[in-house]
Amino acid sequence: MAFPHHPLPSEQELKRFYAGKNIGDVPKPAVVLDIAIIKKHCERMLQTVKALDVGFRAHVKTHKTPQIAQLQVGHGNEDANFVASTVLEIEWLAPLLKDLKRQGRRVNILYGIPLVPSQTTWLAKIARELGPRSVSVMIDHPDQIQYLKAFQLEAEFPAHVFIKVDCGYHRAGLPPAMLNKNGLLKKLAEAEKEGYVVILGVYSHNSLSYGGSTSDEAMEYLAAEIVSCREAIKHNSHLLSGKELVISVGATPQVVSSNNLLGSSSSPVTKKLKNLLHNPSESSIPVKIELHAGVYPVLDMQQFSTNARQFAGKLEEEVAISVLAEVCSLYNDGERSKPEALVAAGSLALGREPCKAYPGWGVVSDWRRKPGYSRLIVERISQEHAILAWEDGRNSEIPLDIGQSVRIYPNHACVTGAMYGWYLVVDSSEDRDASNIIDVWVRIGGW
Structure with a gap:
């Protein structure tokens, strides 16, 4: 039985009422999206991460629609990775995720806040429908590990786990030097040996970049975030060795700013960021960079005002x-x-x-x-x-x-x-x- 939630109108009824009308003639207030702009932003992002040879994880919390989620990952054969802020979003996107899997794409969606007990069983049931390696969770406290065992029992396979790093925004996560808080990493390693955890890497989201106003500032924020996550791995390399790890970093301004690296600029921050993306590891542990962002398909006044991408339009x-x-x-x-x-x-x-x-x-x-x-x-x-x-x-x-x-x-x-x-x-x-x-x-x- 699906979890009950707010009743939604029939999409077909809505289309019968609205399609073909002029927006000046409909009941207001109403919210409008320009699909041409959304497509442009999504295509640019996919071209950028491909050119930079980095991974990408699309956040869906801004729009919460399968239509934009599809545009965010495109129609190629690359991995289709997402992050959501609620389990309801994940359930809403499940048909799209299944369809992407049928197309032969590797799919993974991250529940984007540290795991809580009321969401664990629900999330695990969705994961069981999607299949192994389909769902990731976020951890920043050893007391959350017990929920991973409950997840494994319900899903019948382990969750992939990101350890949340706090790079200065102070919303969630642990400072790089404190990633093993109360033996967190050691306990995760033991859980991985027992078969109910797969450690994926470290994850950070630095919304401090929303306060920037130049492309160089946005690139500096991205570089600083990568450095912080790299330090977290280096400081705890004795507890994290054995396989390649993912450093997942981002927020729309700094991820959008990565498009600037495709130009001819040779500024110090450009050189620094390019080097970090191509050589992210400072320890014996192999590391892959993954960028994540969510507001970029639609933008807004806050995001537009960061001027993160050089030569943006009006x-x-x-x-x-x-x-x-x-x-x-x-x-x-x-x-x-x-x-x-x-x-x-x-x-x-x-x-x-x-x-x-x-x-x-x-x-x-x-x-x-x-x-x-x-x-x-x-x-x-x-x-x-x-x-x-x-x-x-x-x-x-x-x-x-x-x-x-x-x-x-x-x-x-x-x-x-x-x-x-x-x-x-x-x-x-x-x-x-x-x-x-x-x-x-x-x-x-x-x-």
Whole structure:
């Protein structure tokens, strides 16, 4: 019996209602994805990791859809590795994973937080359906090892295990010098001998890179993360010897920045990063680098503002996600100290995540309006409504009409997506205005 979760609408019913409509004519707020931009980002990522000869693991927590997951791993014969933040995401993607296996691809999906007891049996049952070597888990405390035995008993084969390294972000994991906390590595080695663990390697996720603003900064974060994981292995080589290990590192800014290595730059950070990717081991243990990232297919204002990839396009060319909202009222006639507009989309439609690059909660696209000398931003936000104003505070009239639809680029795509049960899909490569709905993608929500 499948675990019960939030009821979802029929995808076919949604398509019958939305397909062929113009996004200006649908109920709002709504969230829109431009598949042309998503394809571009996914193809670039696959080309980059292939050229650099490194592994890749696609995070699905941003979009939570099988359609984008498929684009993230492409249609070749390479390994199809994923990471998810909830077991429900893994269950939702199981049909895709089975299909990839039928195509002859090696598939592995990582449950991306340290293993907890309430999820162990459920995860193991999914693993049993997917087959051996299909599921990985994350460990950073010796008390979690008992759940690995429960996993093996239910799945009838061992889980692959990453040891979580803390490279300075302090969300989860152990510092490199403390990887053997309370005998963790020794106990894992014993569990591997007993047959209920397969040690895969070390894993780090450094979201400190979200605070960067240049490509060099993003590359420095990636290099530092690899060095930290390498130190973790070197410091504990006597407990980890015997086979090749994976160093899995990433977050969208630093992984996107790896595309810069394919250019002609010979800057110090470029040389350093290239060398680390090609020569990651500093001990007798052979090491393979794996990059992981999740937001890159859609991006958002936070990610766009890191400028991680050199020569990136304009905002409208890079960010695939936008929120449709309607203008409720206008205040252009001196009612307030400066002109403002009220839209019917607040924190429950956009999220409430800041972005260091500007003082707002979203940026209004130029879609169907005359661009001004300044940007219109979501300056203030409440639960169901938001206030639009000029980013530079100018006293010019807001060039919108009551009832007009606007598209807003959110600060954090992961949080924004979680507000909705499905995405309206458009294609700017076929429709210059990117307004005609060609598909509807249902996403999984909850836990």
